[in-house]
Amino acid sequence: MNTAISARELTKTFTIGTHRGGFTALDRLSFDVQPGEVVGIVGRNGAGKSTLLKILARILAPTSGRVELRGRVGSLLEVGTGFHSDLTGRENIFLSAALLGMREAEIQKRFDAVVDFSGVEAFLDTPVKRYSTGMYMRLAFSVAAHLDPEILLVDEVLAVGDIEFQRKCVQRLDALGQHGQTVLFVSHNLQAVGRLCRRGLWVEGGRLVRDGPMAEVAAAYLKQGAVHPGWREWPEEAGAPGDETVRLHRVLVRGPDGQAAAGIDIGRPFEIEIEYRVKVGGLVLFPAVKLFNEWGTEIIWSTDAGTSQHGRPRAPGRYRSVIRFPPNLLAEGLMSVAVSIVSLRPRKIHVAESDAVTFQATEVVDGSTSRGEFPDYIASVVRPRLDWSVTFDKE
């Protein structure tokens, strides 16, 4: 049997600004995919997953290497490709479907099915800017779901929308795989990837690290990401993030009991501690901590404002900062902590360690968190417990 996708020595280098050389996003990547296989691609942000998908979709051209794709290729890199807010639902269906590679006859044949699936029949001749986000998403996904290529490339489509919408997406992708289509699926949502895909590719630094059954690849990927869950130390100065001026020594997440923790309860306070060593004094340094959720969204940026050291030239020595997080701030999910230390005038980044540590934020549903007794999925990225007051007048 012929392979559906065969990639050989794929390399992609981006030139950044006027720099020569540039950044290698893909480094001699080779793999084969058989027809009907549903393959999940996992890897950290910037590992090259999206670049790979864009090359297969012919959006980017590879710097070197070769790919053969046997069958019609369709790509879904976002929900609502080509949608224009001033056009009506009907007009957007035709435009978006044509952009995704459908021919006019095909679109006309599937138009009713698309409308049925989306459930926005009554608003077909209303500009989509008047749609609710949910309606917009349903219509956009409905168009994409009726694409019927032999090879489908999907990126992060599941990262948006409510739980109901995500369920629909997963069902549809599942159905595609069962009908013999080849699907290549990139997502940060390891659960979704794991559910859908039998085979996994783990890409790191533009190279293929592991290729095998999805469960094995996912386990290996998680294990690697959890080498220092909630705690990381660089005992050797040479290997530590930083430069001649300042080096990072330790980053850790601490639960309410004062112990380093790989998981925290969002209803309780926790701390992040960073330890760094200033070797050259006299610079005003701004140490900062950022929190990213599993979609790569930056949720929090914080520096040591208000402390005695803030905004003043630092003397050489060892510094330890503790950042206290109040309860009811984060949502659930896998959090990644990034640490940076910069100086201004001239602006210089001394330390920039993304994914310094990771921790799992979980919620104990006991009525004490912001959700109260509400049992459903909440999509917001922060979960502060706000002060509500209620007045009630009996009728």
Add this chain to the structure above:
Amino acid sequence: MVTTVIDASRRRTPLRALLAECAEFSSLAKYLALRDFRLRYRHASLGALWVVLQPLLPMIVFTGVFGRVLRPSTSGVPYSLFALAGLVPWSFFSSSVSRSALVFVSSGNLLTKVYFPRVILPASSVLGNILDLGVGCLLAFGYSIWNGYLPTWRWLFLPAVAFQTMLVAFFVSLALATLNSLLRDVKHAMQFLMQLWMYASPVAYSSSLVPERYRWLVGCNPMTCVLDGFRWSLFGTRPDLALYGASTASVAVVAGAAFWLFHRFQESLAERV
């Protein structure tokens, strides 16, 4: 079964494959053109009336300024009619090119998310103005009759000249849109460029009035043959054949340059917008 080969060492796609691909995406060109057309007039209170006003308003200005004050020779054609015959193709050309020259950058969200033959973007953008051109031609027919120029066999050639106008607009747009993806200066220079180009083209005056010293410039202008063709078709003013030939040749040069430029840079468009 369709097989797609992406090979970094073989950059050139055969012409036949390119054409087949464009044919496959022809419905996309249609829907993009429709989108542009709909969006253009949807929120204007005068709506599609602008299609008529676009060549008509400058005609009134031109007649007032050039017709009354400068009185250029028009081989006996009333100046307002003469100006309209120039302004119909010109306003199509200038509004198409001003819009389409920005199309790669303004459609960056499409270029980075989905594949289609990139040439479709400027093509559909020019195509989105086709109704303006059609209405303009009808306007020119009507105004000719009103001035006593009755239909002749030459009128049958007007659609061909109109098609030629679209081709010129497409070639120029393709070149400028590619340039704009490399250097955003094109966007800023656009308005000035179109104004300068208009005065350098025989829109308000006849190409036969150009002094000997500047005739080469008019010959290098791909719009000269379009404008002369329009007037010949409507009221039979014979163009200078040498000038007409030179201008037609310049269309071929512009087309060649546009395709070369586009072909050279099209693969990296998604990285530059």
